[in-house]
Amino acid sequence: MSLLEVHDLKVSYDGRPAVHGVSLSVEPGEVVAVVGESGSGKSTTAHALIGLLPSNATLDAGRILFGEADLAGWSQRRLRSVRGSRIGLVPQDPANSLDPVKTVGAQIGEVLRVHGERDRRKIRARVLDLLARVGLPDPETRARQYPHELSGGMRQRVLIAAAIALRPSLIIADEPTSALDVTVQRRILDLIDDLRAEYGTAVLLVTHDLGVAAGRSDRLVVMKDGRVVERGPTSSVLAAPQEGYTKRLLDDAPALSARPFPDHPGGPPAIVVRDLVKEFRVGRRPFRAVDGVSFEVTRGTTHALVGESGSGKTTTARMVARFATPTSGTVSIAGAPDGRRFRRHVQLVYQNPYGSLDPRQTIGEIIEEPLRNFGLGDRPARRARVADLLERVALPGELAARRPRELSGGQRQRVAIARALAAEPEVLVLDEAVSALDVTVQAQILALLERLQRELGLTYLFISHDLAVVRQISHTVSVMSKGRIVETGTTRQVFSDPRHDYTRELLAAIPERVR
């Protein structure tokens, strides 16, 4: 008998169906991964299982058989007896998933108290046990700390401790690692694996990352637009996907693609960075965000700066784009004039395409802005150029009259790229420019960037935390950690023969290639 069987689950938001009859099952002790892009209904399905839908969503039909019971018909009051005790939840965003004004210990102990434990000493002892079990050193201190005093990885461990406190038979892990750095991500996934082995807990792993699902699950459920498009044992789905959508996902997932390394053409450098230092003052102590960084980028190639959050890669990029001034060191960009005209030569593309477009302007006005600023052409000429740029980034011309909020994430990022191209720059600094996008969209934008580089001879400085993406697009790579570059080389060198321990750790954290 299955631990959990979901039959024909239907959920709608404000009367609009979002999940159209999903069925899936989880056997005791196994990991089932639900994979899909944003809007596929995977998170909604997961939350519906324990009756935690937002108030504008309703469970329209379906059966949720958990053991002997059908949870779909249960009242909130009855569901409360199952939540936390027999089904645990590991949430998506560890940064905001803990109450900021309560101690970590109190929030783990809360599960026990909610389910009837009154003995304070017993609760405390169990909390310390759990903290130690999820690998947090010095549990006594941790229990007294507040969430803001812990790192993202530590917070996720605390949330896992709360989820396993009553040894539930099922854990729903909703994108448990997508907000974490890759090396931390790997350790958290290892922890979940260990606990599963130890307690025999089944895991329903909801993720957008096919790489994570591939390495960690026994069975795979692929969702698209509120429907299951394919299911089966993970290895067989990956080896021989039956559906076109699954195939595309596999092709687009950077971690799983085995494209050849781009060849490095060689030539004169377009960007030369020497001994770059940036200090910020935090309280009385200066803090070195960037500490003696040097690298060169050959004209017409892509150089990637890779690192985890806090490594100084974005600060470096902002200094190259002259949005921040270095404390010391130099950035020289061949042929770039000084002053305002520097902006015609170097352009920056931001991570969040929505935030970087003025919500009150039309797409046409946004793309036209650099032309107006630099006085390039008269009104009809600028109009023509905007149409031209839209075509170049493969957007339909009628979008010029729309506003950013009417566009999808991928379209917005194309607009941001079109605006960057309007000034006819030679260097583009791309700051996590594809990180906020779904894999299929990400693949399209990467392809667009590659084509533009070929057609226009652009030089890219590509900032990313995602090694798999970097491997696809860049010719050379610098790996950053704590403000320093620990390793530099061609992409082939760095990926196939890493010299530095940190680089090896980063590479080991990329889910293995399965094909």
Next chain:
Amino acid sequence: MTRYLLSRAGQAALVLWAAFTASYVLLQLLPGDSILIKFQNPELGLSPQQIAEIRAYYAGASPLADYAHTLLGFLTGSFGYSIDTGTPVVERLAEALPETARLASAAFLLAVVIAVVIAFAASYSSASWLRGALLSVPSLFISVPAFWLGILLIQIFSFRLRLVPVIGGSEVQQLVLPVLTLAVPISAPIAQVLARAIDQVYAQPFVPVIAAKGASRWWILWRHVARNAVLPTLTVAGLTLGELIAGSVVTETVFGRAGIGRLTEQAVNAQDTPVMLAVVVLAAAVFVLVNLLVDVLFPILDPRLKGAAA
């Protein structure tokens, strides 16, 4: 922490001094001879000749000397003499303060109770029409002129229902209607901020996580949401406290009560600048002190600020 407290206290003192200086300058722009008025007071027992000497002294010195004199007076607790009655301003304040303090503190407590009831009832009600109705109450409260509300209350409770005598009655009977009049407009911003804060806390990702532990709605509301929503509410409650003194002007006039508000009204009518200056500085002092207290309380209530404050 000590550094934080010292810097906040320093800022408070600076604001208070600036408020004093600004109102001093404003009120000093008045036509009329303030020094003459100040020293003509019979209680000082100065002869016309002495007054003339003092005038000559100050006129010869500068307005700056007069300013320094007044500031020194305020620092040592002497606020000069009322032009209207000739008595020391301190005496008039001391006479009026207890009445207003009683009225204002009762009104503030009632305002907080009203606000908490409205906000919590709105957040706990599942029917959307009830929630909407409750949430529109503060907008109504804030739109009612306090003087009109007072009159309306007198009309209903004293003349129609005859529950509260117009003249006479016990201390409590005398306080009920003025307290209600003063509390209603002050409860509105507190209720609005509290209701909005509760909504914002509910939108936080940690709330469904607590629900997933099996906690009930009441548990979530009481132990987590309320605790987090207190913080912004405290700030706005501190800000409204200053409004109590201003509100007492209207309330005390409508109900014919003695107090700071009444004193203020008389001071404006008589262009009694020393009294007005004292009242303004008093109001600013209450405001600044209460908000200093809120600033001190904040790091205790919100652990995230402890690091920042240290």
Next chain:
Amino acid sequence: MTGASVPGAGGVGSGGVPVPARVARRPRGRVPVGLVVAWLVVGLVLLWAVVPGLFTAYDPIAGVPAEKLRPPGAGHLFGTDAVGRDVFARVVHGSVHSLSGALVAVGVGLLLGTLLGLLAGAAGGVADAAVMRVVDVLLSVPGLLLALTVIILLGPGTVNVAIAVGIGSVAAFARLARAEVVRVRRTDYVEAAFGSGGRFGAVLWRHVLPNSLGPVVALAALQFGAAILAISTLGFLGYGAEPPTPEWGLLIAEGRNYLATSWWLTTLPGAVVVAVVLAAGRISRSIGRERG
């Protein structure tokens, strides 16, 4: 157990509402009734101020002694006062005083406050610190006391009262405008505009101003209501217009002497004030939601 599953026959259980999602969403296309009423109220009162003759034939100043203290009825919608003047006529003719006063007050606050806030937010550094200290001082004195201080200086009168109320709202406008400018200046799209080669002035004009003015406009609507309240309060205390003028606050003050017998003298004009202030608040919220 699996065999027993009959698709479609599954229990239809609504998930209930464990954690209310607090985003009230209005279904598209539904007319917000409250907002329409609010605009109607404001429009009507504006018409009263511009063409009072259309709404009442009675004289607001000269009364008919024979018809004194009549309760509301067909002839006199709001009744008559102690000298036989039609109260409705006085309210209609009085609207011009309250509205123009509120306009002046909001104008003073909006202009001075927004300018200060923009200066502080856009310039930053020392100018910012200086302006914000001034705002702190203004905030530390309650609005009504500040207005009374200004009235001691300028003396009573309709215009002086309006200016006094306006000065009381400078701090609120300055703080909001500064906060908005600082918020918008930190956004990626403003940096991107500089990155597109924009000059300081152009970026300020094209991006920072339009994106930060929404909440300020909403505050102006809210302050319009608040100014009507404050002006009527000062009128009630006797610092506004002189007696025969049918100013709203004064009207209610005059009715106080007949509380025991003639409820309509105070209640009905007050209800008009409440309606106008409520309407202004409702409009302010709709602006805030649209542009914020």
